[in-house]
Amino acid sequence: MKLSKLFHPLVWIILGGTIFTRIASFMAMPFLAIYLHNEIEASPLQIGLTIGIAPLISTVGGFIGGYLTDRFGRKRIILLTIIVWSIVFFGFAIAQTVWVFVALNALNGLCRSFFEPSTQALMIDFTPADKRKRLFSLRYTAINIAAVIGPVIGVYISQLSSPSIPFMLTGTMYIIYAVFLYFVLNRYKMQQQKASTQTKILQTFTILITNRVLLSFIFGAILINIGYSQFDSTLPQIIELKIEDGTKLYSLLISLNAAVVLLLQLPISILSERFSSAATLLVGILFLAFGLLLFGLSNNYPLYIIAMIIFTIGEIFAFPTMNVMIDEIAPDTQKATYLGAAQFKNFGGFVGPIIGGWLLSHYMNATFAVIAVIVLCSCVFYRINYASA
Secondary structure: OOHHHHOOHHHHHHHHHHHHHHHHHHHHHHHHHHHHHHHHOOOHHHHHHHHHHHHHHHHHHHHHHHHHHHHHOHHHHHHHHHHHHHHHHHHHHHOOOHHHHHHHHHHHHHHHHHHHHHHHHHHHHOOOHHHHHHHHHHHHHHHHHHHHHHHHHHHHHHHHOOOOHHHHHHHHHHHHHHHHHHHHHHHOOOOOOOOOOOOOHHHHHHHHHOOHHHHHHHHHHHHHHHHHHHHOOHHHHHHHHHOOOHHHHHHHHHHHHHHHHHHHHHHHHHHHOOOOHHHHHHHHHHHHHHHHHHHHHOOOHHHHHHHHHHHHHHHHHHHHHHHHHHHHHOOHHHHHHHHHHHHHHHHHHHHHHHHHHHHHHHOHHHHHHHHHHHHHHHHHHHHHHHHHO
């Protein structure tokens, strides 16, 4: 079957839009900390607060965004979110004080937590159940393509002009995408299945927190995200302590991570379609834990490279599958709500760097071993999950 016939045209448009918008975001956001330091002269604590507020807000915002998407429709939430998001990026370009940046990045996290469940739910609406595992794998590939291209463009543009230009360009690209999607979404009839009654948000929240399967998924995902967050936080610090010119090695590992994802995402996706989502996720957890353990034992380039390859394979198995599992759990009338509730897993991305930093300060040699055990503990929650399904 040709790839063009594998999914509905609207799904391909959203996947292409994922690359477009993520390239725009990756041009600017990876350099926000540097921008705050150089242009605003923010302190490390202020920078940490500014960066950390986005995942913290998205933890709760995902549930609200998912609920609103199911209640008022995919199209309205997607278009409104993109418009607000573009304003946020223009705000980054002209802001002059740290507290304005804190507020803007909180809005940035809120917009992402609205946009993610709404676009994923829209693609689910137009994709048969037996093709959704492939869909989420391709979406993950699209994000990683953007992660390779975006930062390179951002660095090039900021060197040629003002450091604020990438933020301006990102805001412009989001407006262009909003206009494009307005016409595209009006062309296709939405296939969202509406609930027979409109459940209030507090009632919906009560239903979700009493759903043992969903809760076990979220707790397991939080533990996985605690482990994955070490890639951006603890790993560069420990490399800098162990390896001379550690920045060079860490840059190499970032590129290697993206390259392995792009190279292996499709074959691993095809392979994983032969097995259940639970089995696929457990394989991913084992690879992630082993990669983390090897990070802690590494003290030279080859070992860190091997550890990164193993860690990335775990990432490829685990993260697209987590979205598939939410789709399997969710009723047809509450896809976006469940996808939004799953954003509570971002809490792991918020507390993970704190846990890793504390371990690094007090038990450096055991840091990654402890984190690996935390990731392995997620298996308990997924066992509960599918025993209850």
